[in-house]
Amino acid sequence: MRCPECQNPDTKVTATRVQDEDRVVRRRRRCSRCGYRFSTLENCCIADLVVLKRDGSRETFEPQKILSALKKTFKKDARSDEGIRQLHQQIVQIIQGQEKRSLTSRMIGDIVLEQLRQIDPMAYIRFASVYKNFQTPNDFASAVQAISEES
Numbered sequence: 001m002r003c004p005e006c007q008n009p010d011t012k013v014t015a016t017r018v019q020d021e022d023r024v025v026r027r028r029r030r031c032s033r034c035g036y037r038f039s040t041l042e043n044c045c046i047a048d049l050v051v052l053k054r055d056g057s058r059e060t061f062e063p064q065k066i067l068s069a070l071k072k073t074f075k076k077d078a079r080s081d082e083g084i085r086q087l088h089q090q091i092v093q094i095i096q097g098q099e100k101r102s103l104t105s106r107m108i109g110d111i112v113l114e115q116l117r118q119i120d121p122m123a124y125i126r127f128a129s130v131y132k133n134f135q136t137p138n139d140f141a142s143a144v145q146a147i148s149e150e151s
Ligand SMILES: [Zn+2]
Pocket: 003, 004, 005, 006, 007, 008, 031, 032, 033, 034, 035, 036
């Protein structure tokens, strides 16, 4: 951690204190060159969410992938970028609100699909028409899952 006073990169931690039910760590630091004292806060409430994929591999959840899946879904739609962004934000909030460290790609697909169905049934149906061989709701879920995995 660089000293905010003299830009010296070498600062020493003089005290560490955990607060807010172990979610925030405050460190007192002292610059080894100019002696300036300051504190840093580490906030761990935005943990990486792990996605468990069908093939057994894992990857860090990347909200950007859902955004590109949504953009594909609404490619021929008049829906504005702003509308897609809001929908994306809502979906990401629901996913992060699960308060789990890992989710299967299937669960994420189901969440996306459920939001599509609630917000825009037409998009849900259009989504189905893009992927022709759908017979059951599970087929829809698989397709959303496939989209979020391929991008
Ligand atoms: Zn300094």
